[in-house]
Amino acid sequence: MQGFKLAFNYLRIGILNEFQYRANLYIQILQTFIALGTGLIGLSLVFSQTKSLGGWSEPELLAVMGVFVITGGIIRSAIQPNMERLMEEIQEGTLDYALTKPADAQLLVSVREFRLWQLVDVVTGLIILVIALNQMNWSISIWSVLGFLSALFMGAVMIYSFWLIITSTAFWFIRVHEIANLFEGLYAAGRWPLDIYPNWLKYGLTFLVPVAFAISVPSEALTGRLTLQTWLGALALTTFLFILSRTIWKIGLKNYSGASA
Amino acid sequence: MKRHLDYYLSEMRISILEQWQYPLANYFYMIGMIAEPVIYMVVWSAVANQQGGMVGGYTPATFAAYYIVWTLVRQMNIAFTPYGWERRIRNGRLSMNLLRPLHPLHHDVAFFAGWKVVNIILWLPLAFVLSLIFKPDLNPTWLEGIVFFFAIWMTYLIRTITLSLLGMVTFWTTRVSALFELYFAAELILSGRLVPLSLMPVWVQELAWFFPFRWTFGFPIEVLVGQMTTYEMLSGLGMQLAWIIFGGIVVNIVWKFAIRRFSAVGG
Numbered sequence: 004m005q006g007f008k009l010a011f012n013y014l015r016i017g018i019l020n021e022f023q024y025r026a027n028l029y030i031q032i033l034q035t036f037i038a039l040g041t042g043l044i045g046l047s048l049v050f051s052q053t054k055s056l057g058g059w060s061e062p063e064l065l066a067v068m069g070v071f072v073i074t075g076g077i078i079r080s081a082i083q084p085n086m087e088r089l090m091e092e093i094q095e096g097t098l099d100y101a102l103t104k105p106a107d108a109q110l111l112v113s114v115r116e117f118r119l120w121q122l123v124d125v126v127t128g129l130i131i132l133v134i135a136l137n138q139m140n141w142s143i144s145i146w147s148v149l150g151f152l153s154a155l156f157m158g159a160v161m162i163y164s165f166w167l168i169i170t171s172t173a174f175w176f177i178r179v180h181e182i183a184n185l186f187e188g189l190y191a192a193g194r195w196p197l198d199i200y201p202n203w204l205k206y207g208l209t210f211l212v213p214v215a216f217a218i219s220v221p222s223e224a225l226t227g228r229l230t231l232q233t234w235l236g237a238l239a240l241t242t243f244l245f246i247l248s249r250t251i252w253k254i255g256l257k258n259y260s261g262a263s264a
Numbered sequence: 265m266k267r268h269l270d271y272y273l274s275e276m277r278i279s280i281l282e283q284w285q286y287p288l289a290n291y292f293y294m295i296g297m298i299a300e301p302v303i304y305m306v307v308w309s310a311v312a313n314q315q316g317g318m319v320g321g322y323t324p325a326t327f328a329a330y331y332i333v334w335t336l337v338r339q340m341n342i343a344f345t346p347y348g349w350e351r352r353i354r355n356g357r358l359s360m361n362l363l364r365p366l367h368p369l370h371h372d373v374a375f376f377a378g379w380k381v382v383n384i385i386l387w388l389p390l391a392f393v394l395s396l397i398f399k400p401d402l403n404p405t406w407l408e409g410i411v412f413f414f415a416i417w418m419t420y421l422i423r424t425i426t427l428s429l430l431g432m433v434t435f436w437t438t439r440v441s442a443l444f445e446l447y448f449a450a451e452l453i454l455s456g457r458l459v460p461l462s463l464m465p466v467w468v469q470e471l472a473w474f475f476p477f478r479w480t481f482g483f484p485i486e487v488l489v490g491q492m493t494t495y496e497m498l499s500g501l502g503m504q505l506a507w508i509i510f511g512g513i514v515v516n517i518v519w520k521f522a523i524r525r526f527s528a529v530g531g
């Protein structure tokens with residue numbers, strides 16, 4: 004309960020902070036449109052050559068793109084800023100300030116930053132999703148909505164855990180600016196449904212799994228492809244990743260010696 | 265001249281030594297980078313397979329060749345980013361560079377050139393693995409190899425120039441991120457980074473001739489992979505050279521005006 008209150012307070016401060024820089028909202032909108040434009044061009048290039056890709060039609064892939072944009076917005080508003088700040092503080096030794104506080108350190112480092120304007124992506128993604136579902140003549144069923152929302156939530160937790168794991172490597176390998184780059188490269192894989200990747204790539208690259216899963220499973224829920232097995236699999240993977248990330252974080256923390264900031 | 269050469273060699277050596285200390289970080293960076301073309305490769309191979317094995321003149325094997333050469337070109341055209349320019353102008357670090365008797369651009373060019381040596385060594389095993397998996401159809405001639413070698417270095421110079429110009433916009437305004445994103449979006453589409461330009465509508469291909477993007481990405485790849493005539497290759501090199509000369513002049517002019525506007529806040 005205490006934790007929720009803490010997270011909520013940080014959220015409020017984050018939002019107030021963002022309101023000081025309103026011009027950034029317009030810049031964010033511009034950037035979202037640029038990213039959207041390139042995404043749509045990529046999609047239209049593929050579909051100018053073919054009718055379906057790995058069994059997915061154009062509106063279905065548009066829905067995948069919607070999920071991709073929504074998830075991207077969640078990552079960049081709530082997950083990535085926290086993890087980047089954490090990396091910086093590990094590198095500079097200023098993490099001490101967070102560790103000396105009485106709250107749970109993992110919770111604290113995960114809620115300190117919030118970028119409100121990045122939610123433009125979430126809104127845009129939702130609009131894309133509605134357009135795509137409209138093109139698919141989608142009929143709302145309570146199960147697909149529940150499946151979608153739960154999968155989206157699990158996706159966010161998976162990506163958070165994944166980020167925390169790679170960020171925790173900063174305790175051992177100080178220079179980690181490249182990690183953000185690594186994540187972005189892998190995240191781009193989520194633009195396309197998992198079906199099109201060859202099996203060895205799908206299962207072999209453990210790196211790719213949480214990322215692609217996070218976007219694939221909600222998309223599958225929307226397009227009527229989600230089976231109970233996949234959903235349970237996602238649940239198991241989410242739980243596993245979450246526990247793993249906490250373990251690695253704890254071990255890493257023991258390794259942290261500070262630099263007397 | 266000798267002074268410059270010495271400077272370049274020592275800067276490159278420093279950069280190589282520095283980067284060797286972080287092999288893991290560099291590998292992370294590279295895996296992130298290689299994920300991008302692998303995704304394109306998988307998508308377009310799937311499209312080609314669906315269309316009976318070929319699309320826009322490319323088979324899965326030539327797509328593989330295109331995107332594997334892509335990874336090398338990408339290593340080569342990494343230059344100091346405009347975001348880096350923004351940072352060093354905003355936090356005043358640039359004043360330190362200005363104290364040196366040489367133009368700061370020399371430092372960037374030399375440092376990143378040195379880094380490339382490390383990156384290419386780390387890239388070799390990755391390229392080997394990618395080739396084993398995707399079985400590219402790549403049979404360059406000697407001439408293509410030689411043209412490619414010159415083309416990738418010119419690629420690096422052109423991209424250094426364009427990215428620096430973009431970064432220098434920060435001298436006038438600090439709200440630059442949207443502009444940078446626009447540039448990178450245009451580059452993605454018009455350079456051959458997203459797909460080989462031959463898959464684009466004809467008018468886009470013609471448009472691409474007049475922008476620098478193609479000469480920093482698609483051109484060297486097509487030299488090694490594509491069936492370019494000797495004339496096309498040489499005129500491509502000519503275009504690259506023209507961009508370097510033209511860009512070099514513009515950078516110099518912009519720099520003269522820009523530096524007057526610069527007032528550091530510490531550094």
